[in-house]
Amino acid sequence: MAEKTYERRPTITKNLDKFFTGLADAFAFVKRFFQEIWFPPYEFKEILRQCYEIGYRSLPLISLTGFIVGIVFTNQSRPSLSEFGATSWLPSLISVAVVRAMGPLVTALIAAGKVGSSIGAEISSMKVTEQIDAMEVSAINPYKYLVVTRVIATTLMLPILVMYTDFLALMGSYINVSQNELVSMSTFFVQVFEAISFLDIFSSIIKSLFFGFTIGIVSCYKGYNSTKGTEGVGKAANASVVMSMFLIFIEELLSLQIVNAIRNG
Amino acid sequence: MMEKIAEMKGLTKSFGDLKVLQGVDLDLYKGENLVVLGKSGSGKSVLIKILVGLLKKDEGSVMVMGKEISELKLKELNALRLKIGFSFQNSALYDSMTVRENMEFPLVRNVKNLTRKEIDTKIEGLLDSVGLPQSINQMPSELSGGQKKRIGIARTLILNPQIMLYDEPTAGLDPITCVEINTLITQVREEYNTSSIVITHDLTCAKATGDRVAVLLDGQFKAVGEFSEVFENATDERIKSFYDYNFIQ
Ligand SMILES: Nc1ncnc2c1ncn2[C@@H]1O[C@H](COP(=O)(O)OP(=O)(O)OP(=O)(O)O)[C@@H](O)[C@H]1O
Ligand SMILES: [Mg+2]
Numbered sequence: 099m100a101e102k103t104y105e106r107r108p109t110i111t112k113n114l115d116k117f118f119t120g121l122a123d124a125f126a127f128v129k130r131f132f133q134e135i136w137f138p139p140y141e142f143k144e145i146l147r148q149c150y151e152i153g154y155r156s157l158p159l160i161s162l163t164g165f166i167v168g169i170v171f172t173n174q175s176r177p178s179l180s181e182f183g184a185t186s187w188l189p190s191l192i193s194v195a196v197v198r199a200m201g202p203l204v205t206a207l208i209a210a211g212k213v214g215s216s217i218g219a220e221i222s223s224m225k226v227t228e229q230i231d232a233m234e235v236s237a238i239n240p241y242k243y244l245v246v247t248r249v250i251a252t253t254l255m256l257p258i259l260v261m262y263t264d265f266l267a268l269m270g271s272y273i274n275v276s277q278n279e280l281v282s283m284s285t286f287f288v289q290v291f292e293a294i295s296f297l298d299i300f301s302s303i304i305k306s307l308f309f310g311f312t313i314g315i316v317s318c319y320k321g322y323n324s325t326k327g328t329e330g331v332g333k334a335a336n337a338s339v340v341m342s343m344f345l346i347f348i349e350e351l352l353s354l355q356i357v358n359a360i361r362n363g
Numbered sequence: 364m365m366e367k368i369a370e371m372k373g374l375t376k377s378f379g380d381l382k383v384l385q386g387v388d389l390d391l392y393k394g395e396n397l398v399v400l401g402k403s404g405s406g407k408s409v410l411i412k413i414l415v416g417l418l419k420k421d422e423g424s425v426m427v428m429g430k431e432i433s434e435l436k437l438k439e440l441n442a443l444r445l446k447i448g449f450s451f452q453n454s455a456l457y458d459s460m461t462v463r464e465n466m467e468f469p470l471v472r473n474v475k476n477l478t479r480k481e482i483d484t485k486i487e488g489l490l491d492s493v494g495l496p497q498s499i500n501q502m503p504s505e506l507s508g509g510q511k512k513r514i515g516i517a518r519t520l521i522l523n524p525q526i527m528l529y530d531e532p533t534a535g536l537d538p539i540t541c542v543e544i545n546t547l548i549t550q551v552r553e554e555y556n557t558s559s560i561v562i563t564h565d566l567t568c569a570k571a572t573g574d575r576v577a578v579l580l581d582g583q584f585k586a587v588g589e590f591s592e593v594f595e596n597a598t599d600e601r602i603k604s605f606y607d608y609n610f611i612q
Contacts, residue, residue: 139472228455229458232449238473
């Protein structure tokens with residue numbers, strides 16, 4: 099009977115209902131992470147394996163992208179600077195742009211695509227084929243084994259990947275600068291490090307931790323709550339990427355506001 | 364009368380508007396093999412999932428080994444689950460792990476302080492008894508359907524369960540493999556002294572493995588008893604047709 103009245107309600111309130119139950123669900127999912135992370139079993143082996151997987155999966159693409167972003171960005175910035183005869187500022191400009199924004203953002207977006215989709219697909223296919231149920235009936239906590247380990251792994255790995263991307267982007271930039279402006283490597287990197295402050299590096303690491311956490315938790319959530327059937331697997335993978343990317347941009351905006359406030363305050 | 368190891372009374376379960384179970388009463392006695400028959404979608408899988416707490420019942424009572432499932436805390440439920448082996452309809456092997464890791468996974472997480480040797484002996488012994496010792500290092504994707512079923516059964520046996528729940532152990536297998544699985548189920552009961560519920564569509568399997576059969580129709584058990592009782596005295600057309608369909612002369 100309860101269902102019948104539910105059926106008769108207008109679509110808009112039904113969708114609103116769905117939205118808020120979804121939100122509450124997601125919130126409970128995140129909350130559970132912070133409840134379960136403190137208690138054994140800690141599954142260190144699985145965390146390590148996941149860290150390795152994440153690095154291994156995203157390294158080739160991140161290396162390539164980081165390097166190319168460095169070259170292209172340097173090349174594109176040169177004309178504007180040379181109008182003022184200020185091409186000697188290139189290293190500082192690139193350094194600030196890469197460390198503050200491009201490194202973390204590019205890395206996070208690539209990781210969302212590569213890692214997020216594979217986590218979403220993997221967990222939802224485990225759900226569909228009842229592997230998660232199988233864990234539950236043998237008294238193993240699937241949330242702990244699957245979700246907590248993966249979220250820890252993405253959270254820890256992202257800052258490392260970001261630093262790696264930063265480095266490669268700066269290398270790419272150096273190659274371009276050294277060819278055009280004949281600057282030595284040491285001069286280039288002295289300028290690079292003079293341009294950035296401790297706050298830049300620190301906030302970039304904190305931001306990356308949040309990006310990593312977001313990718314992990316969103317993908318696990320989408321996988322864990324996927325609908326039945328093989329179609330659900332594709333949807334979960336897709337939704338993991340879209341949702342992660344969306345949240346990453348929001349977080350980027352927020353962090354911009356916060357860091358600016360700190361810098362000026 | 365024999366001792367009851369599991370007992371369901373007035374059990375109901377719906378998904379939205381879909382009423383799946385509508386007042387199920389069923390007893391499982393210690394040491395017996397009970398076969399549950401019913402057509403696809405009748406709620407057989409739902410029934411045994413409620414029995415291990417994977418799904419929540421709506422109404423009625425479900426007692427397993429003297430404990431009401433819905434009232435247990437997670438810790439108690441997990442302790443009880445260790446005594447129940449659940450063989451999934453599609454085997455549910457962990458496909459990122461080898462056969463050995465699949466079997467080791469529940470074992471090392473639930474039984475502390477085992478030596479490498481004890482673990483290996485146990486795994487090898489069980490693989491021997493399901494007839495697949497050579498598959499120990501294979502991945503699930505390299506196994507056939509029948510082999511997966513057997514590994515799935517071996518995996519559930521590793522914790523020495525007292526109750527075994529088989530969800531369609533022979534579905535989708537050729538007749539010869541079916542006979543092998545049926546023999547395995549009977550053998551498991553004798554060797555490990557389990558009480559079991561076997562879900563199937565397959566009357567040959569039912570006849571071979573079951574002490575009693577129960578037919579699930581319209582969300583209730585319409586006939587429960589020995590094989591001959593249920594089918595020879597069947598008044599319900601659908602039970603008769605179930606029989607005729609399976610044994611076309
Ligand atoms: N988690 C669920 N959510 C919604 N509906 C479900 C769920 N699980 C089962 N059902 C529905 O309950 C009904 C019974 O499902 P169940 O899997 O128990 O059938 P079955 O008797 O095991 O069939 P089969 O022989 O094909 O395995 C089906 O109509 C199914 O759609
Ligand atoms: Mg079923």
